[in-house]
Amino acid sequence: MLQANEIQQTFSHIQQTIGQAEQACNASADTPQDLKACISKMARDAKTAGDVIKSNDESRIIKCVDDLEDMGDEARRLSRSDSHISPQVESAVTKVHAELSALKHKLH
Helix, strand or coil: CCCCCHHHHHHHHHHHHHHHHHHHHCCCCCHHHHHHHHHHHHHHHHHHHHHHHHCHHHHHHHHHHHHHHHHHHHHHHHHCCCCCCCCCCCHHHHHHHHHHHHHHHHCC
């Protein structure tokens, strides 16, 4: 498993990436409501997960990251199922998913 400080740094970066995705979704009139809701929920859950990350409780950290990565899967599926999504939103969602997936694999 990664060191606690590595997990915290990586997760802090992921929180920023989720925030950027949320901003991109809100800035684009073409973003479907279900995708906006998914990214907003991910942003809220990431804030809660930040406290779990600081707890250094390995099993809780893994569960939080797994749950967020599942939401990232859903966001990516939603973004790919709509041909009217802006390239900025598509890119932001893909980046969030990739970063969560990479952290998940490092934790398992």
